[in-house]
Amino acid sequence: MSYEQILYEVKEGVATITLNRPEVLNAWTDVIAEELWDATHKADADNDVRVMLLTGAGRAFCAGGDVTGFKSENPQQLIDKLPRSYDFSRRPDYQGRASYFPSLSKPIIAVLNGPAAGLGLVHALFCDLRFAAHDAVITTAFSRIGLASEYGMAWALKHVVGYPAAMDLLLSARKVRGEEALRLGLVNQTYSKDQLLGAAYAYARDLVENVSPRSMRVMKRQLWELPFQSLHEALISDSAEMLEANVCEDFQEGKCAFMEKRKPNFTGH
Structure with missing residues (x-):
């Protein structure tokens, strides 16, 4: 267009x-x-x-x-x-x-x-x-x-x-x-x-340069979903997101970058 x-x-x-x-x-x-x-x-x-x-x-x-x-x-x-x-x-x-x-x-x-x-x-x-x-x-x-x-x-x-x-x-x-x-x-x-x-x-x-695209994507969705959630629903949703984040590529890269004192190379995955 x-x-x-x-x-x-x-x-x-x-x-x-x-x-x-x-x-x-x-x-x-x-x-x-x-x-x-x-x-x-x-x-x-x-x-x-x-x-x-x-x-x-x-x-x-x-x-x-x-x-x-x-x-x-x-x-x-x-x-x-x-x-x-x-x-x-x-x-x-x-x-x-x-x-x-x-x-x-x-x-x-x-x-x-x-x-x-x-x-x-x-x-x-x-x-x-x-x-x-x-x-x-x-x-x-x-x-x-x-x-x-x-x-x-x-x-x-x-x-x-x-x-x-x-x-x-x-x-x-x-x-x-x-x-x-x-x-x-x-x-x-x-x-x-x-x-x-x-x-x-x-x-x-x-x-x-410094923030995980995956984290930004998830956190944006979390905040915009809040008006439609009870606290309990938000807690359940947050827990599920954290479980997924713990095994994602960006978290592994973030940990390595932190330990190696270098800038992360996030992919959004």
């Missing part, structure tokens, strides 16, 4: 996906949705990719939906259109238009280089980590234009920041920046705009 509204680059084990409509602050369209679905699944299937970065071109991450850019005038068609065919091997909760990110096996880091609002914020919330510029403006947006929270934003926001903060951010749609976003847990780290992408890339490279 050739891309018109995103950029896709793989380098040193990191796939960088860039929303590329800078002239309209990367406002979301059906085309972006189609291309992002393709790019993330391509990266997930690529053995040379271990981590994904999702960012925006120019001065914004994504300012929200572009109402002139959607092909369908029927809201129900927008809800139903993506993703493609139903996948029985994946949790149905994570097969929606924006909520499919947790079903991908590799970590996705949102790099919020500027405004992240509405649909842009929805997708950032379903990423596994969020790095932001100090002055990046983050807002739910919907209540101030008479809309409802959509595509699982309320669920994801509560999952990330907790009920009181989620309620505040949804009702007020107020703008949050830098230190407050960090304090709320809305983002993991903040940087100056000129350092942001480099810092996110360095973090991703550390994961590529």
Whole structure:
């Protein structure tokens, strides 16, 4: 698939996906949705990719939906259109238009280089980590234009920041920046705009070089399964995962690398 509204680059084990409509602050369209679905699944299937970065071109991450850019005038068609065919091997909760990110096996880091609002914020919330510029403006947006929270934003926001903060951010749609976003847990780290992408890339490279892809895959799944598990179910699941991990190749390599005081050469198996 050739891309018109995103950029896709793989380098040193990191796939960088860039929303590329800078002239309209990367406002979301059906085309972006189609291309992002393709790019993330391509990266997930690529053995040379271990981590994904999702960012925006120019001065914004994504300012929200572009109402002139959607092909369908029927809201129900927008809800139903993506993703493609139903996948029985994946949790149905994570097969929606924006909520499919947790079903991908590799970590996705949102790099919020500027405004992240509405649909842009929805997708950032379903990423596994969020790095932001100090002055990046983050807002739910919907209540101030008479809309409802959509595509699982309320669920994801509560999952990330907790009920009181989620309620505040949804009702007020107020703008949050830098230190407050960090304090709320809305983002993991903040940087100056000129350092942001480099810092996110360095973090991703550390994961590529020093962390077992198998461990990342399992731990991501463990965390995203937690909302649907009791503590007992989580304990049983964790025990089963640990038994499998104890006989996997990456664990054997990790032990050898530790004893030999060298960098591990993980394969993901």
